[in-house]
Amino acid sequence: MRIIMKVAAISILAMMAPAASAADQVEIKLQRFFGACDAQFGTNTDVSKAVGECGIITSLINKFNASNPDIHISVTNVEWPGYDQLNAQFAAGDPPDIVTVHESALSDYQTKKLLMPLNDMLKTVGITPDQFTEAAQVGATKDGKLYGMPIDTWSELFHINMDLFKKAGLVNADGTPIFPKSPEELIAQAEQFKAKTGKPYFVLSLANETALYMRDLYTYLFQQNSAFFADPKHIKLTTPEAKRFVEMYKTIFDKGLTTKNLDYSAALNAFLAGEGGVHLNGTWVVGDYDAQSKTPGTALNKGGYEVYPYPQLFSGAHQQYADGHTWAVSVKQRTAAQSEAIAKFLKFYFDNDYEWARTGHLPSVQAVLDSDKFKALPHRSTILAVAKLGHPLPSQVQRQFALQDIIGEEIGAAVTGQKPVDAALSDAEKRVNDLLGNL
DSSP: OHHHHHHHHHHHHHHHHHHHHHHTSEEEEEEEOSOOOHHHHTTOOOGGGOOHHHHHHHHHHHHHHHHOTTEEEEEEEOSTTOHHHHHHHHHTTOOOSEEEEEGGGHHHHHTTTOBOOOHHHHHTTTOOGGGBOHHHHHHHEETTEESSEEOOBEEEEEEEEHHHHHHTTOBOTTSOBOOOSSHHHHHHHHHHHHHHHSSOSEEOOOSSOOHHHHHHHHHHHHTTTOOTTSBTTBOOOSSHHHHHHHHHHHHHHHTTOBOOSOOHHHHHHHHHTTOOSEEEEEGGGHHHHHHHHTSTTSHHHHHOEEEEOOOOOSSSOOOEEEEOEEEEEBOOOOOHHHHHHHHHHHHHHHHTHHHHHTTSOBOSBHHHHTOHHHHTSTTHHHHTTHHHHEEOOOTTOOOHHHHHHHHHHHHHHHHTTSSOHHHHHHHHHHHHHHHHHTO
């Protein structure tokens, strides 16, 4: 009887121990986007088995919590990009401690003194700005200091169904895809593709999606050396350069050289089903698309999958719009232990930059970008050029996500014929400048 009671007592103490330990944990509130995937990765701590943005970030945070029993990262997952919710949290005085913020959105919060400069915190765990790539440093630096710890550089890419490109006769002798060198060549190749495959050249997300128009506009204005944001509070869009871009897209739309009426998810699924040759999407799908190309029976498995930066269509600088994700830290009262825990988490993510780069994003850490291990990942030899081609807007330009909606709406109206091109560009210019002029 005494033995049974003793065993029971030990069992009760064992059950009580974790609760007591949990009470001593340092609690850190973290808010992120990148989707939800708890059914597949909710308890996974083996990051090498994770794929995609959601799988890898979920597994990384799980691993950190498991490896640091004195700290608990409490995660709130928000719908991309999450800034409406973050704004409300700041207004209520209850922001998360750590939050995912695009480099392009950092200025919105940094100028209002809502985010901490991170140089001193990062220095305590041995991280200095010079350890990041030039692109990451430029994107995350505001007024001379890092206001987010860079975790990647991303850009839109040409994702290619090589089976359809072969059928269209758009493959070089060495097996690489043939790319256009001008808007006229793009239209001609797209028409050839449609004639030989019966499918549109492009798979584009044009319904309820403004980001693609904005990113591509910036890319092709950069390629025309247009100083469209010479003044960070005024945009110039009533220009020949902007009109060339919109007319190029309108021709693609009018001639049926792209899918129509597809939102982001539908366009992604259409490309995976082999419904077009080129999907304009970001670095974040490279890992998933590569996995599909290695799965028998899939459209990308038939003839292979390739991915490249945007082709140079104009005679100016070969550049394309790029952005990046960061971990930002809110300004709020916290204990020394909480600050130390945050620094420890940032160092953990820094040390795992390679794992995050498996998504397809380019690493933010220069040593990882230069490593043979990273370069050995599929398709990195073709997309590595984005590290040099990628170009953000000037760091002083605020409300970049709001500008995305304005510009995307107006260009979409012009492309689909709801507005004349000149009127749409004039309206976009006025709406953007009205917004920026009232900040």
